[in-house]
Amino acid sequence: SRGVISTKQVFRAVKERGIDPRKIEKFIQELAWRDYWQQVWIANGSKINQDLRREQPNFCHHKIPKALVKASTGINAIDEALDKFYETGYMHNHVRMYVASIACNVGGSHWRVPARWMYYHLLDGDWASNALSWQWVSGSNAGKKYYANQQNINKYCRTHQKGTFLDVDYGSLEKAEIPEVLRESSVPMLETPLPEKKSIEIDPELPTLIYNFYNLDPKWHEDANYNRVLLMEPSVYKAYPISSKSVEFMLGLSGNIKGIQCYVGEFDELVETYGIREAVFKEHPLNKYIGREEPRDWMFEVTGYYRSFFAFWKKCQRELK
Known part of the structure; x- marks a missing residue:
């Protein structure tokens, strides 16, 4: 996200090691998601700051549940991940989706405020990947909402918790009222502590x-x-x-x-x-x-806006060799 290493560099390193990209297609696909979200941002500009494909269904407010901000949801895997998130600035992609689902689809939040909160704390924050993934989870950039129940979280986080507000089947989860623990919400104050402004030295003869x-x-x-x-x-x-x-x-x-x-x-x-x-x-x-704009490195030659990742990926697959 910080432009230090590009997806193209990673892809090149894989091939230089003699690894057939087709044998690690899932890994390459994960890299391609980053390029895909960037292409969506390039094509749509600031439109990604609003519901991109349709209005988010059934949201209740433009806030975030305080229990998420305070890491006190009662879901052990989530609360532990949030504590670690504040400490390190990193969060696994699965957990990001779980948090987004709890905020938007269980807690009734519109995606934008909690997405800004997450971006604020992410060291690897990329606004396109972050905002558009939150929209995908909340249903404003997808045909349906994404839900994760306790069984799913237990499976992938290797926990064994039971009796939580997520410990129900998916049909019940989609119809449930907002749990008491998620009802108190707020809009976090997010301000960037910029360094002190100082003079610099520029040679006007150089670019x-x-x-x-x-x-x-x-x-x-x-x-x-x-x-x-x-x-x-x-x-x-x-x-x-x-x-x-x-x-x-x-x-x-x-x-x-x-x-x-x-x-x-x-x-x-x-x-x-x-x-x-x-x-x-x-x-x-x-x-x-x-001034003089130079292109970024892209993993594949595929550019432009595709409504779905897999339409984009289908084009990229032709370059897997």
Whole structure:
């Protein structure tokens, strides 16, 4: 997500080891999901911030159950995963789906507020993967909602809990009232603790590489002579806030880029203040930069919007060789 390693690099490394991609197709498919969500974002832009395919069915409010925020749902595997999530900034994909299902389909939340809360804390947060996966679970980007009951959670989290509000069959779960433990809800205050704004040094005779939260590639033009700026635009982090741990993670990764400087401010301000003649940046839907745009690495040549992942994947399979 931070642009340090691309799906294409992983795919190339697999082939260089002599592994037939067709024999690990499920693994390659998981990588392709990331590229797919990015293609959806490129095609739809800010529309992914709203219900993409249809209005989310049967939601009750635009909040998140406090029990999820406090890791006190009573579902042991979920509460333990949430505690670890706050500690590490990571969460297994299955558990992300369980949390989304509890918030939206059991707790009555519209997907957007809880999706923003999760993105805020994820060190590997990618807004497209996050928002569109929440929409898939909640039914606004899919034909039906995704549910996980206690039996499912026990199976994949290797627990043996019984007697919870999820310990019912799927038919009963879909018809159930909101459990008491999920009824109290709130809108979390999510603000990005940006670093202090400091002056930087720019050689106006050199082009300037613009890095950001989604591009911290240490190999990007690594042997060329450029100004290198990690741009932290307050407008972006107001719209898509991230936690202090995510900020620290980003700054830590930027330390792998020789000569990089951090600038807190908008792109136009950077250009005007330092007389930047040529800005160079990698394509990304959040960028509103002016200059020379370079493409990102994609695992396959397939681009454009497909309504379903498997329509996209069917095209990608032709390149599995």
